[in-house]
Amino acid sequence: MRKFTEEQHMFRDAYRRFLADDVAPRMDEFREAGIVDREIFKKAGDQGFLMIWPDEKYGGMGDDDFRYEQIIIEETTRAGCAEWYNTLHSRLVGPYFKNIGNEEQRERFLPKCVSGETILAVAMTEPGAGSDLSGMKTTATDNGDHWVLNGSKTYISNGINADVVIVAAKIAGVDDKHAMVLLIVERGMEGFERGQNLEKIGLHAQDTAELFFNNVKIPKENQLGTPGKGFIHLMEGLAEERLIAMVGYAASARRAFDVTREFVMERDVFGKKLSDMQNTQFKMAEMDSKIDMLQVYVDHCVEVHNQGGLNANIAAKGKMLGSEIEWEMADLGLQLHGGAGYMKEYEISRIFTDARMSRIYAGSSEIMRYIVGRDVFSQKYQSILE
Amino acid sequence: MRKFTEEQHMFRDAYRRFLADDVAPRMDEFREAGIVDREIFKKAGDQGFLMIWPDEKYGGMGDDDFRYEQIIIEETTRAGCAEWYNTLHSRLVGPYFKNIGNEEQRERFLPKCVSGETILAVAMTEPGAGSDLSGMKTTATDNGDHWVLNGSKTYISNGINADVVIVAAKIAGVDDKHAMVLLIVERGMEGFERGQNLEKIGLHAQDTAELFFNNVKIPKENQLGTPGKGFIHLMEGLAEERLIAMVGYAASARRAFDVTREFVMERDVFGKKLSDMQNTQFKMAEMDSKIDMLQVYVDHCVEVHNQGGLNANIAAKGKMLGSEIEWEMADLGLQLHGGAGYMKEYEISRIFTDARMSRIYAGSSEIMRYIVGRDVFSQKYQSILE
Amino acid sequence: MRKFTEEQHMFRDAYRRFLADDVAPRMDEFREAGIVDREIFKKAGDQGFLMIWPDEKYGGMGDDDFRYEQIIIEETTRAGCAEWYNTLHSRLVGPYFKNIGNEEQRERFLPKCVSGETILAVAMTEPGAGSDLSGMKTTATDNGDHWVLNGSKTYISNGINADVVIVAAKIAGVDDKHAMVLLIVERGMEGFERGQNLEKIGLHAQDTAELFFNNVKIPKENQLGTPGKGFIHLMEGLAEERLIAMVGYAASARRAFDVTREFVMERDVFGKKLSDMQNTQFKMAEMDSKIDMLQVYVDHCVEVHNQGGLNANIAAKGKMLGSEIEWEMADLGLQLHGGAGYMKEYEISRIFTDARMSRIYAGSSEIMRYIVGRDVFSQKYQSILE
Amino acid sequence: MRKFTEEQHMFRDAYRRFLADDVAPRMDEFREAGIVDREIFKKAGDQGFLMIWPDEKYGGMGDDDFRYEQIIIEETTRAGCAEWYNTLHSRLVGPYFKNIGNEEQRERFLPKCVSGETILAVAMTEPGAGSDLSGMKTTATDNGDHWVLNGSKTYISNGINADVVIVAAKIAGVDDKHAMVLLIVERGMEGFERGQNLEKIGLHAQDTAELFFNNVKIPKENQLGTPGKGFIHLMEGLAEERLIAMVGYAASARRAFDVTREFVMERDVFGKKLSDMQNTQFKMAEMDSKIDMLQVYVDHCVEVHNQGGLNANIAAKGKMLGSEIEWEMADLGLQLHGGAGYMKEYEISRIFTDARMSRIYAGSSEIMRYIVGRDVFSQKYQSILE
Ligand SMILES: Cc1cc2nc3c(=O)[nH]c(=O)nc-3n(C[C@H](O)[C@H](O)[C@H](O)COP(=O)(O)OP(=O)(O)OC[C@H]3O[C@@H](n4cnc5c(N)ncnc54)[C@H](O)[C@@H]3O)c2cc1C
Ligand SMILES: Cc1cc2nc3c(=O)[nH]c(=O)nc-3n(C[C@H](O)[C@H](O)[C@H](O)COP(=O)(O)OP(=O)(O)OC[C@H]3O[C@@H](n4cnc5c(N)ncnc54)[C@H](O)[C@@H]3O)c2cc1C
Ligand SMILES: Cc1cc2nc3c(=O)[nH]c(=O)nc-3n(C[C@H](O)[C@H](O)[C@H](O)COP(=O)(O)OP(=O)(O)OC[C@H]3O[C@@H](n4cnc5c(N)ncnc54)[C@H](O)[C@@H]3O)c2cc1C
Ligand SMILES: Cc1cc2nc3c(=O)[nH]c(=O)nc-3n(C[C@H](O)[C@H](O)[C@H](O)COP(=O)(O)OP(=O)(O)OC[C@H]3O[C@@H](n4cnc5c(N)ncnc54)[C@H](O)[C@@H]3O)c2cc1C
Structure with missing residues (x-):
């Protein structure tokens, strides 16, 4: 049902392999160190996974179809590597050079950003x-x-x-x-x-x-x-920044759902599988529904953004609800793991503590409500559908 | 942003006029009587608003693009006439003749259903x-x-x-x-x-x-x-039935939002507009976001349905979340009206009492959770996006 | 566990009988008429149920122990007669004469208020x-x-x-x-x-x-x-007014719980009792817990009030949470009744529509939050326990 | 308003000083080490803070008034030392010797438990x-x-x-x-x-x-x-175990409230204090109310327990709601701290991660619902108030 090109599917596979081979096995080491080895950026750069959008003359693919970044975010999350937040480098900071930098700056900085030698x-x-x-x-x-x-x-x-x-x-x-x-x-x-x-x-x-x-x-x-x-320059990037955020939250919510689903289908309680309990079923059904609804919205925003039509309000809605659905799922997932959910050994515990940030940065939920609310009561208000 | 054809836009306008002229002014009378005058069905039939999908030989337009029904539902709701539930007749019951009826039955019943002489x-x-x-x-x-x-x-x-x-x-x-x-x-x-x-x-x-x-x-x-x-025949209609439901809930949620927005922008409290209060802004911002997200999902389902791909699970998710978002908005809307919200004179009070049914009929929220949950833990589970 | 005197238990029994004999059988008639027959006030007055607190010289019992009114409210609610809001007369309006009226006014008005000839x-x-x-x-x-x-x-x-x-x-x-x-x-x-x-x-x-x-x-x-x-006079009554409110909400929540409990223990779904479903059990368990917690708080406030220590903030907290717990229970109760919950024939449907008012009058939930919030951030803030 | 004896107030002060002098300054060291120094148990034992209830012949005070343990829990939490879970030793495990141990065992083990040489x-x-x-x-x-x-x-x-x-x-x-x-x-x-x-x-x-x-x-x-x-022996301790739990959750919720209150009254956003924002006010007002209501319930349970009347169901309700209110407050508190809330440097971040355990151990929220629900639908059901 989702709309990716054949090329993008291949890109997804290649990136997924890269993560599995080079990044996932080292994540625990990075967590221990509190930082990702710079080497990883370089490896990613070498294989063309860091900055997709810059022109070929800077070393990029020259394709600013947002779906490439969406694939990057989704796969990094699915592989349990989301703490390596390469999109910050690639599509949150990098584009400043494109949008407001001058040619000299682009030439000076972009190639090494693309190659992963320079981190932003x-x-x-x-x-x-x-x-x-x-x-x-x-x-x-x-x-x-x-x-x-x-x-x-x-x-x-x-x-x-x-x-x-x-x-x-x-x-x-x-x-x-x-x-x-x-x-x-x-x-x-x-x-x-x-x-x-x-x-x-x-x-x-x-x-x-x-x-x-x-x-x-x-x-x-x-x-x-x-x-x-400067302030206006920062504002200009907001729609895309929030889009990046919501893509990540949807992916993380789905990941939390998946690991939880697996867990409860295995776990025995009171002579049944935990997934046989109606409470488990009803709660997971609710989250499956919410995550699907979120994903449809996210994909819609990606499409609108690729057509140049995503405004900061529409994006704020997805950022806000996305972070809240992600959180709801992370919290439920931990809960359904019982004591195991509290142990760092289990992925859900990390998804949970990581997810707690989503409602705060890139504009807190309160700021999103403030922004959307201001729009709601403005004269020029119109819903996404008009 | 929404995807309707030029013809459908015209259809919408015509139907909107019909409601304004012939239905809306009489709703209070119908409420008093506890029933809509049969005359209304006939008038609607006369103008081609009752059953769109039947073949021209039965008097219909022969177009089963669901967007026609979506327009009917949206406009009926927007006009405050949703208690006249003509879609039940047109697209919930009517299609049984098409799907499992035989030709003789279609010939015997459909023409009068289309014309509004027979009510289903x-x-x-x-x-x-x-x-x-x-x-x-x-x-x-x-x-x-x-x-x-x-x-x-x-x-x-x-x-x-x-x-x-x-x-x-x-x-x-x-x-x-x-x-x-x-x-x-x-x-x-x-x-x-x-x-x-x-x-x-x-x-x-x-x-x-x-x-x-x-x-x-x-x-x-x-x-x-x-x-x-018989049981299987009933099941076959479920995806469409739930689609009808969610289209209505989204429309009703939006209507509740609109009348509330208008009210709070007028209402004075403590020397300000009620819309100047941060609580009002945050809550309305949240609902605007949820309703938009719902609508994007609904429109997605309509599109998938028109392509023949809507299954009963995907539809159950929208039915469930739709009725819950509608309810949240109706309840908030009434609350923000203060005492007025409790008076039948105000539209919000009707939206509120009407909306309370949505979580119960056409499959209660518990049943929707049951169905989706069963799917979640089945072997063949896959999310909407795969 | 609750602390009522022997006399109060007898009072409760007597009042309960009065309701069963004289009021409950006529409630439907009153609903139809949109008003309670004045006769009921007189009968209640005759039997000493209207105003308890006024001095014997005005015809009262001269006992302002709030537990009498608590009994009145609880029993009226339990009997399904809460729409006959006699406490408004007896303890919400009546006390103005005591607190700010002069002797001449007390003599002129109170006796007929006590007897039920004058309604306030x-x-x-x-x-x-x-x-x-x-x-x-x-x-x-x-x-x-x-x-x-x-x-x-x-x-x-x-x-x-x-x-x-x-x-x-x-x-x-x-x-x-x-x-x-x-x-x-x-x-x-x-x-x-x-x-x-x-x-x-x-x-x-x-x-x-x-x-x-x-x-x-x-x-x-x-x-x-x-x-x-005048404004200050109105404010002086707030603590008691909110206490009245919370006593009623707790009683109504408990009533909704009781009728729902009975319903789900009878209702068959999918070859089991509805009360055998884990969702039903978990939700009802949650409400039982919340209602108990509310009731303990309410009884605590009654005790504090009888000792003269109830302030308007403490009361606002109970008013707010009480109305919200009542609402949660009413909504759940209706839901668990399925279609029947939507029918006027079932008591839960009335509890539901009646309860919708509780979050609005006697100070809306927003106003309660405003008041408590102002207190929270004042210098002299202290929690109920200090 | 709370009911502690003069002796208990003195006990509270002494214990508070002990924590401030000997425990609080070392907590970071213990967190780093992942364990509390055994020395702390000994010091507490020396001063009579470990086990209060054992008979004087074993070195205790011979007073099993639960309020002593309540004071211990409340103060340990207030001092930010709750990770030193001495109540587990003192009143959760220790009493097994009293309740089901024999005299020889009491003599062999209790004295060193009281003195802190033996940890349980x-x-x-x-x-x-x-x-x-x-x-x-x-x-x-x-x-x-x-x-x-x-x-x-x-x-x-x-x-x-x-x-x-x-x-x-x-x-x-x-x-x-x-x-x-x-x-x-x-x-x-x-x-x-x-x-x-x-x-x-x-x-x-x-x-x-x-x-x-x-x-x-x-x-x-x-x-x-x-x-x-053995199983029955474990069950016999449940009411007290849950009481311990709820006392702690109430204290932790109040602590989270206090540090957040202080933070938002200092923090500047958009030219105002964060506490001037209506959202902050409404949310904190709601939590203040819920925490008060919880505390009244907890104190009620302590009283009932001291009278020997606390059953496992009543306690389950408080355990469940207590952990949920604590969580709601911890989550809100972190949120209102913005980015700071995510930093280990801030106490709220610790309250938050610690609180996540409360809904799981000592009987998860699901198990509490299961237990209360079973009671609700049993024949012998009666609410706390009857
Ligand atoms: C920090 C920490 C300290 C602890 N300390 C101790 C200790 O000192 N001593 C000790 O013995 N234990 C201790 N525990 C264990 C703790 O008591 C258990 O984790 C807890 O009882 C839950 O058990 P579980 O982890 O096996 O989860 P499970 O029992 O497997 O539960 C998994 C999930 O299923 C849910 N579930 C279970 N049954 C049902 C049902 N019938 N219907 C619906 N849902 C259900 C649970 O609520 C949970 O969400 C500790 C745990 C932690 C994490
Ligand atoms: C059935 C019924 C019986 C009643 N009985 C009586 C009676 O006997 N005597 C009597 O005098 N009155 C009575 N009332 C009126 C009742 O007290 C008011 O409806 C109530 O006080 C709310 O006032 P309002 O309707 O003007 O709403 P408004 O004050 O206009 O409030 C509208 C909305 O704005 C919100 N709001 C208000 N201020 C703020 C703020 N600062 N920040 C954020 N939100 C805010 C409110 O909470 C509400 O949601 C009754 C009402 C009803 C419906
Ligand atoms: C205004 C209105 C119009 C209607 N129109 C029609 C119509 O035109 N044609 C028609 O045939 N019907 C119609 N209905 C009936 C409607 O479809 C049913 O009310 C609905 O299906 C619920 O069935 P019930 O009322 O028997 O509730 P029940 O099935 O008895 O359900 C009671 C409660 O139990 C819950 N429950 C049920 N099963 C489970 C489970 N396995 N686990 C947990 N919880 C469960 C339900 O969700 C509900 O909360 C209408 C109803 C109303 C009120
Ligand atoms: C892990 C992490 C990574 C980060 N990365 C970066 C980075 O790379 N670059 C960078 O510049 N920053 C970064 N940040 C900072 C982040 O963007 C801020 O934390 C965030 O914008 C919130 O700001 P604050 O922490 O100052 O909170 P504040 O702005 O002080 O907000 C405190 C609370 O007040 C609420 N609030 C604020 N205004 C209002 C209002 N008008 N009404 C009601 N409530 C309001 C907020 O929602 C929040 O709950 C990062 C933060 C973290 C924790």
Whole structure:
């Protein structure tokens, strides 16, 4: 029923094999270390799995059909490797170069991003400002041929691994809390330090860190997009960012469903299979239904996005509901595992702790409700179907 | 974004006008009377709104694209006329003639069904058997050239208005609780009586009644489909029946959303509009998202059905979630109306009491969970997407 | 386990008999009429069931132990007579005379209230102002020895039956939206009109009406409490008002549980009792637990109230959760009845439609959250247990 | 409002100081190690905090008022030390000696349990049998003056620290799946091995392990209670076990509420405090109400238990709802912390991961529903209030 091309099916198979061979066997090691080995990025890059969309001249396939990324996300999740969040690199940060970078920047950065030699991150959040970016305190001072960056960022994914970080900062001296500039900060720049790899309740193989900027001199060549429009640049990526999110949540929900289904069909309780209990049946039936409904919505959004029509509201709806359905399934799955669900040894326990993040980042559920609610009561409101 | 043909758009407009002119103004009168005037069926028939699918030779359009019925359901709901449940006649009962009737029967019954002179009903439920039809007690005894029908049915929609009732009965003397026959019972047959129009908490314009069969002689010409296969014949219609249901629930949920949206944007509380309150915004945002997600699923099912691929499980998922989302919206809508929501004068109060039925008939939510759950744990399980 | 005195047990029995003999058999008639026969109030008064608390000199028992009213509420509900909302008369409106009335007013009104000859109502809500009473438009103009009352009220319980209505009005000419006066409006006063008995989705035996005041002359003897403090007077009754509410919701939830329990233990589905299904068991177990927890809280509040310690916040919590648990049970109960649950013939259908009001009046669930939330984030916040 | 004696208030203060001085500062170290230092048990024992109930001759206070344990649980939780689950030792396992041990056993074991030199555990669960203990495979063979124990147990709390483990085993050769014997297994017995300290998603300072029994010879002096009645002995402790559970969940829910309340009153979002947002207010108001209601129920159960009247059903209701309210609060608390909630640095993240266990152990929520449901539909059903 799903609509992928023949080429995409082959791509899926190849990527699946890559994960099985090179990534899945090492995930426990990465979890222990709190970080994925850079080597994995390079291997993925070598085989053409990192950035699909860049033009061939930068080393990509030049195809920005979102279904490629959808396949990447689905398979990474299905293989239990979702903590290796390569889509952040490939389709969440990377596209900034395409959308607002200039040709020189694209040439300078994209090839190594495609090959996996350069790892990307984006840094917006600060200790005092997350949902509300206008509260950020990091500043960039215009010094003619360079900017001077001061401040700090936190909870930055790939914070340890990243070679290149796109940093949002307020333009010093401008009296407008939305006047920001995006700057490309590179590993090794003077005054750019990283904090500890933060300890989290899940996503253990993902490195998340604080970043500190102490009078970092950023040449104007590393200014991304239009100064003053940094906030708007961030907004422009929202629809796709949320689409990435919902694709992942649907995949994760389905994975949680699958491992749980298998478990309850094996587990004996009171002389029956746990799957023979009506409670198990009714709850799993409900989740199967919700996950299917979510997936149909997600696929619809992918299609609309490929046609250029996905707006940030439609995407917010899927991001919000997706993270909530994923959560419901993760929680149910753990519950149906009984004590085993609480043990790290079981995949469901990881799906559960990882899933807890989905309702918070990429715009928390409250922010999604805020955004959709604002739209609902605006004059120009129209539902997805009109 | 939705996919209707130009012709269908015109059909929608025409039907909308018909409702506005001929039906909506009389709904209160019908509610008072507990029944829709037969005249309305005839008017609808005259204008080609009753049965679209029958061949032109029977008076129909000969087009069984489900989107026509979808338009009928959506518009009837939007106009606040959903208690006139003409789809029951047109696409829930009518198709039995097409699917399991013989040519003689089609010729005898369809033209007057299309014209609205004959009103249809289907009678399965009994006081002691609803979800579990195998528990029914009504029997049909084979007497050579006719059947003799004995027993009673209850909660039959169009129970008062119906001229022709398709009745399910167990074949007397056969030791198999699923061995049933479907019989066409006609107004005026001896021994066929109707009870009172039952008093319900909602759906006030819908006539719902008990039917009694006391040695009713049914000629073999009125035997529908294959004796012994009655139960299977009923099952064959399930996917479409559930599709009809979910289309209606989505429309009703959207209607509840719309009237509530309007209300809260007008209502003043504590010096603000009720729509300025974050609680109102968050809750309405959530419902807007859920209803959109439901609608995308519904439209997907319609498309799959038009291609012949809708199975009863996929449809059960939509029936179940649809009725629950409709309910959530109806309940929220009433709540946000405050005291007004409790007054019959306000449309939301009717949507609310009507919606309470959706989780029960056409297969209760428990039965839907049962069915989907059975599928989930079967060997041949596969999700909608595979 | 519950703590009632011997006397109270006897009172309970006597009142239960009264309901069984005189009220329950006539409820259907009252529902049909949309109003309870005044006769019932008189009979109750005759037997000492109307107002317990007034001093013996006014005809009462002079005992303001709240458990008497608790018994009244519990038994009225258990007998299926809750639509006869005599507590509104007895303990919601009546106490205004005690708390803010003067001796002359007590002597003039209380005896007939106790005997049931005079029926009481209180009128705060207006078409444009419910939750937020400061938005009311009804005004009282001070004319020396009388007030002149203008405006209208709506959704007034006992609106048709009431002989005496306590009306809240803004004091004309005072620039303070909380400056109100409470006035005693009596049947027959010139310019005092009543609207239709409003059509509701439930509570059919309760008369609810609009009241109109057109230059009604109210002598100063009918001024209740201190002019300007009307709003505060209303607030003073809130803790008890919410206690009344929660006692009723707990009783109604338990009643819904009981009738459902009985139904599912009788009903056959798929060759078993409906009570043999795990879904039925798990859901009913959950409700039994919630209702018990609610009841323990309610009884705790009654005890605290009898000791003079119940504050409006503690009561708001019980009012809110009580109405929600009642609702959850009513909805589940209807669902488990299947089609029968939708028929007026079954008690559960009435419990369901009646219960829908509980989350709205006496302070909607949103207002309860608002109030409790304000307390939670105040400096002086302390939980019930400290 | 709560009912503790003066002595108990002093006890609370003393224990609170002990935690602050000796335990809280070391919790991070214990979490890192995955186990609490045995030293802590000894220190607690020295100060009289371990076992309160044993007679003075064994070193206890000889007071089995449950409120002492309630204080222990509440304070341990409030201090963020709940992972040190000393109540398991003191009041969950210890009482087996009192209830079914003989005098010789009490004299042999209790004094060192009271002093903290001996740490206790109880082992019922096996890889293949948790909720349904009748499925256990561990066997005890009666060899005249000793039993021979074979099998394994899993998920055993204090599994590493325990010196004495009460092990449930089936009596070999008896054809009754409920015929069990309880045996006292001591550190150092030949054939008794422990597995790894299991990795869990939370409760990091709690050691949980597998235990293996390979022909362990257990002298008859270490047989606890009556052989064959082991299962019944386990059941006898259920009411108190569930009471312990619910006291802890209520305390943990309140703790989660408190830290969240503090956080949202400090956190700035969009130019306001997070506590100024209506969503925050409504949600926290709801939780405050639910936690209060839970606490009133818990205190009620403690009182009933002290009077000897707590049955296992009443306790099951509190265990079930308690764990669910705790969970709701933990999840909300994390959510309102935003990204911080996901960081181990914040207490809420620990409350969250720890709380996930509560719905599973000590009888999962499904088992509680099963038990209560069985009661609901039994002939002798009566609610808590009758
Ligand atoms: C593992 C992880 C990885 C991350 N990766 C990155 C990254 O790579 N780059 C990056 O820039 N950031 C990253 N983040 C940060 C993430 O985007 C933020 O945590 C998120 O945006 C929320 O911001 P906050 O934590 O400051 O919470 P806050 O904004 O302080 O929110 C706290 C709570 O308040 C609620 N709230 C906020 N506003 C409102 C409102 N108006 N009404 C009602 N409620 C409201 C929120 O929903 C939330 O529940 C990451 C975070 C984590 C934990
Ligand atoms: C307004 C209205 C119109 C109707 N119109 C028609 C009509 O036109 N023709 C017609 O034939 N029928 C009609 N019905 C009947 C309707 O289809 C039935 O009410 C419905 O199928 C449920 O059957 P029941 O009422 O016998 O409930 P039951 O089958 O007795 O069910 C009672 C409860 O048990 C639950 N339950 C049942 N089985 C299980 C299980 N295995 N596990 C757990 N729970 C279970 C159900 O979900 C329900 O909650 C109508 C009903 C109404 C109220
Ligand atoms: C059957 C019945 C009997 C009644 N009896 C009486 C009576 O005897 N005497 C009398 O005076 N009144 C009576 N009432 C009126 C009742 O008290 C009001 O309906 C109730 O207070 C709600 O007011 P409203 O209807 O104006 O709704 P509104 O106040 O307009 O509220 C509409 C919605 O907005 C929500 N809302 C309001 N403020 C906020 C906020 N700040 N934030 C978020 N949401 C908010 C409400 O919760 C509600 O959902 C009765 C009503 C009914 C239906
Ligand atoms: C951290 C931790 C500490 C523990 N400490 C101890 C300890 O000290 N001593 C000890 O003996 N045990 C201990 N346990 C084990 C704990 O008691 C069990 O995990 C629990 O009883 C559940 O058993 P199970 O894990 O075998 O799950 P199962 O019994 O296999 O249950 C799996 C799922 O099936 C559900 N289920 C079971 N029966 C039914 C039914 N009839 N109908 C519907 N659903 C059903 C359950 O609710 C659960 O969701 C501990 C566990 C953990 C994780």
